[in-house]
Amino acid sequence: MNSILSSVLPAPEDPILSVYYACRDDPSPVKLNLTAGTYQSEEGKPHVLEVVRRAEQQLANDLSWNKEYLPLNGLADFNKLSAKLILGDDSLAVKENRVVTFQCLSGTGSLRVGAEFLAQHHQQRVIFVPNPTWGNHPNIFNMAGLSVEHYRYYDPETRGLDFKGLLEDLGAAPSGAIVVLQACAHNPTGVDPTFEQWEKIRKIVRSKSLLPFFDNAYQGFASGDIDSDAQAVRMFVADGDECLIALSYGKNMGLYGERVGSLTIVCKSEDVAKKVESQVLLVVRAMYLTPPIHGAAIVTTILKNSDMYKDWTIELKGMVDRILSMRQELYEALQARGTPGDWSHIIKQIGMFSFTGLNEKQVRLMAKEHHIYMTYDGRISIGGLSSKTVPRLADAIHAVVTRIA
Ligand SMILES: Cc1ncc(COP(=O)(O)O)c(C=O)c1O
CATH class of the missing domain: 3.90.1150.10 (Aspartate Aminotransferase, domain 1)
Incomplete structure (x- = not known):
């Protein structure tokens, strides 16, 4: 036949x-x-983390819990807590209602939704990724219709950061280009910029009006501390300008197969955030309608409960140690x-x-x-x-x- x-x-x-x-x-x-x-x-x-097992038990015992569809943007509490995890407890951007967060399918799905949104709505379709970078970055961004370029990142001679090359390449990028920055624990090199270097990267990104897209797949996995590992992102958010952040709970909660993560978009104003939100919802609707419920419920249970949160950070530190x-x-x-x-x-x-x-x-x-x-x-x-x-x-x-x- x-x-x-x-x-x-x-x-x-x-x-x-x-x-x-x-x-x-x-x-x-x-x-x-x-x-x-x-x-x-x-x-x-x-x-499997002990605290994850406990959260699952708690959910299994809660007979009010159901399996209805989530809203297109996912569990509301999950989104609020995920934004807090990356932006910090007292984020001005959150207080000013210019942050939108979408529960997505782990880090990969969050990058993909962000890329699809940018391919449709951002005037500059070029996206710069580090050389080298996680092998799936080019696939994700190409699939969305963005054009992938590389900036220098790793120097095989020193086995460290090629900081000069990085600044030169970002400095030569076209204005408005998107730049992927791995927030911490860079994959594959294990080499991160120092905070002083991050500050210089921030300045060049902002002076060229580049749009930072943080890939935050390992928050907590670099230093063992959730807040320290968020420093680079928070440095950018503190200047009041815009960025996207893809967060994964795959590694830091060991929820690999649950596919739970979030896309946070920090905007300049509440008005912009509302428009952005409406467009991302259209992207999500056509891709998978609504995200899966179970992993997000586990994460929310842990982040909501101060004892569980503390136990999570102890287990996370244990993995890092x-x-x-x-x-x-x-x-x-x-x-x-x-x-x-x-x-x-x-x-x-x-x-x-x-x-x-x-x-x-x-x-x-x-x-x-x-x-x-x-x-x-x-x-x-x-x-x-x-x-x-x-x-x-x-x-x-x-x-x-x-x-x-
Ligand atoms: C840098 C980086 N980003 C994103 C991901 C995506 O992970 P996941 O989709 O499992 O959250 C990975 C996984 O290895 C990664 O290393």
């Missing part, structure tokens, strides 16, 4: 997915998957083996990932001979390591670095 769809071409290979499939299909019992940005327990198992100790253990293991090169970036970088500096050939050898998987750019998820697996990883890094320069 003829296929009406036979002319469909296969999609080009996605480098991140191909590593994922290679790992999935590797029968080795000792394989180690460090590709995915998810936090695992010390036993190498998916980790375990990541920090994995960094330290890996660094020390490489030192102990006398592995050639300077590995101090492993303890300097922050967040879920480390950009190891391994090249693609070394990464392929790690998979082939040691059954250890990471993305081809040499990024490992520190959240996927444990004290048991660090020595194996260090042995493998030592072996490939010694064999291939």
